[in-house]
Each structure stands twice: as C-alpha cells, then as structure tokens.
Amino acid sequence: MSNVLAFTCTHLPYEDKRALDFTQRIRDAYKCDKIVMLGDLVDNHSISYHDKDPDLWSPKSEMDKVDKKLQKWFKAFPKLTLCRGNHDMLVDRKAKTAGLPKRAFKSFREIWNLPKGWKDVWETQIDGVKYQHGTGFSGKYGHIKAAEVNMQSTVIGHLHSICGVQWMENSKKAIFGMAVGCLINKNSMAYAYGKDHNRKSILGAGVVTDGGKNPRPVKMF
Numbered sequence: 001m002s003n004v005l006a007f008t009c010t011h012l013p014y015e016d017k018r019a020l021d022f023t024q025r026i027r028d029a030y031k032c033d034k035i036v037m038l039g040d041l042v043d044n045h046s047i048s049y050h051d052k053d054p055d056l057w058s059p060k061s062e063m064d065k066v067d068k069k070l071q072k073w074f075k076a077f078p079k080l081t082l083c084r085g086n087h088d089m090l091v092d093r094k095a096k097t098a099g100l101p102k103r104a105f106k107s108f109r110e111i112w113n114l115p116k117g118w119k120d121v122w123e124t125q126i127d128g129v130k131y132q133h134g135t136g137f138s139g140k141y142g143h144i145k146a147a148e149v150n151m152q153s154t155v156i157g158h159l160h161s162i163c164g165v166q167w168m169e170n171s172k173k174a175i176f177g178m179a180v181g182c183l184i185n186k187n188s189m190a191y192a193y194g195k196d197h198n199r200k201s202i203l204g205a206g207v208v209t210d211g212g213k214n215p216r217p218v219k220m221f
Helices: 019-029 059-076 090-097 142-150 189-194
Strands: 004-007 034-037 080-083 118-121 123-126 129-132 154-156 163-169 174-180 204-209 214-219
Touching (some): 004 019, 004 174, 019 059, 019 204, 034 123, 080 123, 080 129, 118 123, 142 154, 142 163, 142 174, 163 204, 163 214, 174 214
Parallel strands (some): 004 034, 034 080, 080 118, 129 154
Antiparallel strands (some): 004 204, 123 129
16 A cells, blocks of 8 residues: 655646645655656646747747756656646647657657656556546546546546545445646746636645545645
C-alpha cells in the first residue's frame, strides 16, 4: 500500500513561485512514497491555438525558461509518474495541423529531456485508484463524473477552479472522485483570460493514503 502525492497544472514557466516548496512539504508531511504529476507540466503558451500575448516570450525563449525550471523539479522529485495533459500535447497537435508524421518531430520525453526516474504515461493506477489529467471533464462535478465513467475511484487535474473530493456509493462499493486544483501563477499574463471569471483558480494538491482508501485535497494558503 502506498501514500500518493498528486499535483497538476504547473504550466511551467508560469507556475506559482511557491509550487515546488509546497509539493515537497506535502510529500514529506504525508510520507508519500509515490508521486503523480497529473499533467500540464508545461504551458506552451507561445504555440497554443488561442490568442497569444505579444508581450510574452517567443517559443524558444519559453522553452529555455522551462528547461531551467525543470532542473529543480527533477532534483526535488527523482522518481515521478507524469500523466500528460492537453497543454503537454500542443507540440503533437501543431505537428498534425502542419501535416507532419510522428517521425518528423521529437517525442515529449525528448523535447524536455525527462530523466529516467520520470515515467510519462496517459494514466496510471495505484492501489485501485486511477490517476489521469482529466481532459474531457469539466464543471464543478467533473471529478466525480470521471470516477463514474471509469467505474472506480479517480484523481484528476485539469479543473483549475476545483480542489475537493466527492464520494459515490451503491450497495456494492464506494468510490471517490478528487480534483487537486492547480499550481499556476494566477497573476501571470498567460492567465489574463481568467481575470473576469467568476470561479477563480485554486492552488492545491492532493494525497491518497491508506492504500487508496483516504483521499485528501490540500489547499495552498
């Protein structure tokens, strides 16, 4: 049985400056022996399909910034499972838009020089709990919808404004859905689109202890 730390949506290089320290403190406080990053490790703002802020970095400059920040995350978390998110996949999407086959461009792992201790996957299972980014789920009940669709307890990221857990039970079993917030810098120009949203991003993470039985969202204050 494992204690699992799950966090998401750092959107490097636009992460909250406390994100790395926060995740390390949660790992240590709950004695987590498994680490899952639920995707959107990088933002890729400069190559997104949405309007780009002309005052932000070029694609190369953004990647150079990410490279420097990643070294600190690699050192802090030598072993980690990364469930790739929609922002992580922007390079692949751009290549398809341009009509390029996979052999014409580098893999996500190669682009960011992920260390051997980092496993990159679409989703993973630990103690009967599914961990995935959460692409395709939305709204304030997206996390429990993910659990319902998967028919098992599920932890997701993707929903920046949700950090919480909800249970569902029938006569045979109980399952939970947990969303772990995000770790973005809410004041970054990369997130200017959210300034008028009624629901604001919640900085946080989550832990699952007691062999997948006890989910706990942890808010950053």
